[in-house]
Amino acid sequence: MCGIAGLFLKNPSLEPALGRMLSGMLSALTDRGPDSAGFAIYGAxxxxxxxxxxxxxxxxxxxxxxxxxxxxxxxxxxxxxxxxxxxxxxxxxxxxxxxxxxxxxxRMELFKGVGLPDAVTKRFGLEKMSGSHAIGHTRMATESAVTTAGAHPFSTGADQCLVHNGSLSNHNDVRRVLMREGITFATQNDTEVAAGYLSHQLREGKKLNEALTNALDRLDGFYTFVVGTENGFGVLRDPVACKPAVMAETADYVAFGSEYRALADLPGIEAAHLFEPEPGQVYFWERAA
Amino acid sequence: MSAVHKTTEDAVIFDLAAEELRSLNAALQALGGKTNRTAWTIVNPRGAHAIAVGVTAPVAITIEGHAGYYCAGMNDGAFVTINGNAGTGLAENMMSGTVHVKGDASQSAGATAHGGLLIIDGNAAARCGISMKGVDIVVKGNAGHMSAFMAQSGNLVICGDAGEALGDSLYEARLFVKGAVKSLGADCEGKEMTAEDKEILSALLQKAGCHETPEEFTRYGSARTLYHFHVDNAGAY
Structure with missing residues (x-):
């Protein structure tokens, strides 16, 4: 399992509430990932x-x-x-x-740790944090140990982070190739390889949407990814759509949740455009730099 | 059941923000076939899983909002309406009755269902009607990839487009698609629309409140080439 929450604000007046909104979303995803939790938040x-x-x-x-x-x-x-x-x-x-x-x-700050999502977000004081966008994760470990280093998000480049629901089957192969390219890895975790792959693509001058499109060919396995960059927020599901995803868009924000439960408390959710991201299709939003 | 508020003799409003989901399902599952409490409205569902599962009484249940996973699973006779979207596994293994979602349904809607009618006003995601065993499903929008995968019996009507690998490894079941089919799965083929097919499709369109006519649809079904092992294929294993 695992749970993912993401928020990209279009209305700057919501920025002071970003941490509070994300912590509620992560709390709702506790039963999808009670092992550990983490979040990355893009502040001023x-x-x-x-x-x-x-x-x-x-x-x-x-x-x-x-x-x-x-x-x-x-x-x-x-x-x-x-x-x-x-x-x-x-x-x-x-x-x-x-x-x-x-x-x-x-702009990015990243916090993660072992424990229930509520305990982790409280420890770091997420509720009081503000920013333009943030992504978070609740983990039910499958591919590597339950440790702080194994919690999500993973960051392998400046202002870049990635969270993952699923498991990759060719991560050892991709990791070897990326290490030759100078990407460094801190763990044996499959998700860190996906983060490293995108960092490498971005380093090579690809845009976020191009990097995600290339990931469809290069990364094998099950995945729903949510990716943060300094100014953007991207979503990609594997072509088989093994892992759940639901999105909500209003004039004020774009939100991602593994399940609707994570979105239920967001302001104006009743009138939001709700949709399930299509498998194998890249979605991304960027704010003006 | 303090939060259950009786508005009239036979109508019940159940607030999931005030009362446990388990007490809702226990109350619904305890209803006998001759109950007078025949109209249930469930408010504040907030995407909760397993709302109104295993109901065996012919009562009307209306969910005011979005439902989570496995809503109306194993339904046997109830008429369930969702004024919102539904998560994974809507009406999974339904036996009889009707489930009507006014919005979209996530993946595996109507999975393994044996009977009844599932109406999806919006789009259905991947694997709609996977392993269906006799249910009738009408999707007014589009259906995602691998719909009717390994379907065994029943009818799947798609008024919009169908995704990749429609009817893959189909045993039987009639598939009717009005729009484009991205690709057919293994052993699924276009069929001639017989008079019997037209009658079945016409009745389903009417029941689901669709204005389409059977002539606008293409019928797909099993080519039946996977029913038996062919020794010529042995090298592929």
């Missing part, structure tokens, strides 16, 4: 600044001299710093093996 970035989401079992006492803005969220923290300092920050973090870089980018 600052020009010339980068954000790293870090995870540490032993706190975030950053080295002397590395004075950065650091906001702790339980065992995760988000640091913000000027783009010019990226190499210096990377080097400082490399000397701290207890710290994992979970995600990087200009």
């Amino acid at each position: 970035g600052a020009p010339g600044q980068l954000k790293y989401t870090l995870r540490s079992a032993g706190g975030f006492n950053l080295p002397q001299g590395l004075e950065l803005s650091c906001t702790a969220h339980d065992d995760h923290a988000v640091i913000t710093f000027p783009v010019a300092r990226e190499a210096e920050v990377r080097a400082a973090l490399a000397a701290r093996p207890e710290i994992t870089i979970v995600a990087t980018g200009a």
